Amino acid sequence: MANAYLQGVEISATQFLDIWHHYDNDGNGYIEGKELQNFIKELQQARKQAGLELTEAMKVFVEKYGQNADAQIGMVELVQILPTDENFLLFFRQQLKSCAEFMQAWRRYDADHSGYIEADELKSFLRDLLQKAKKSYDDKKLEEYTQTTLKMFDSNNDGKLCLAEMARLLPDQENFLLKFQNVKMPAKEFNTIFELYDQDGNGYMDENELDALLKDLCEKNQKVLDINNIATYKITIMALSDGGKLYRTELALVLCADEN
Numbered sequence: 001m002a003n004a005y006l007q008g009v010e011i012s013a014t015q016f017l018d019i020w021h022h023y024d025n026d027g028n029g030y031i032e033g034k035e036l037q038n039f040i041k042e043l044q045q046a047r048k049q050a051g052l053e054l055t056e057a058m059k060v061f062v063e064k065y066g067q068n069a070d071a072q073i074g075m076v077e078l079v080q081i082l083p084t085d086e087n088f089l090l091f092f093r094q095q096l097k098s099c100a101e102f103m104q105a106w107r108r109y110d111a112d113h114s115g116y117i118e119a120d121e122l123k124s125f126l127r128d129l130l131q132k133a134k135k136s137y138d139d140k141k142l143e144e145y146t147q148t149t150l151k152m153f154d155s156n157n158d159g160k161l162c163l164a165e166m167a168r169l170l171p172d173q174e175n176f177l178l179k180f181q182n183v184k185m186p187a188k189e190f191n192t193i194f195e196l197y198d199q200d201g202n203g204y205m206d207e208n209e210l211d212a213l214l215k216d217l218c219e220k221n222q223k224v225l226d227i228n229n230i231a232t233y234k235i236t237i238m239a240l241s242d243g244g245k246l247y248r249t250e251l252a253l254v255l256c257a258d259e260n
Contacts, residue, residue, distance in 0.1 A: 029155065033069060076168075117166055206245070237251070
């Protein structure tokens with residue numbers, strides 16, 4: 001079925017999801033290695049069978065990844081080459097051009113500060129994206145987008161998106177949260193660290209306190225974090241703050257591992 005979808009002039013959001021799951025065989029959130037080579041081969045075959053030339057974007061994609069057995073792509077890369085009729089995933093990219101903007105959006109749409117974007121909050125987010133892009137939609141289409149987005153990014157199937165799940169909408173080079181996944185710590189350790197760097201004990205971190213924490217994290221995790229990017233890390237994380245006050249719950253979204 002996924003191969004048949006590749007022959008289409010336009011692909012719906014639901015069909016895109018079917019294609020993704022078909023080629024992401026191990027469900028790790030990437031199409032990579034043999035999965036990617038199979039996708040490229042079947043994409044070329046499907047377009048030929050449909051009497052369609054590869055688009056320019058497809059040609060660039062094939063040239064970049066066709067001979068690279070170690071390459072991997074995420075959903076963002078895939079949606080840029082497939083002729084998705086609505087291409088709704090790109091609405092995220094149009095509004096959220098940086099990780100800092102993504103964090104600001106997270107704070108805005110996580111209306112109940114639960115640490116998750118739930119279905120109703122996600123629907124509000126998508127509605128605003130569609131309106132900003134001046135795309136026509138009805139309630140049925142909005143519901144389809146909402147449910148498809150949940151199915152795409154809700155890795156533990158709990159019906160809501162955590163920060164790390166929703167961050168998969170960002171391209172890897174913009175997504176510093178991917179790096180911080182490797183330095184997350186258990187809740188007990190996180191609480192100890194927070195209290196240590198909250199030097200005045202007022203219950204939140206300011207920019208200077210966060211700066212000190214990030215410098216130490218970079219020193220201890222040099223293989224993962226780049227100390228030259230501290231300014232970017234700080235700006236992005238502070239986007240979660242409340243008027244420059246970064247409370248424990250906000251920092252936990254980035255540094256505290258989910259122990260559930």
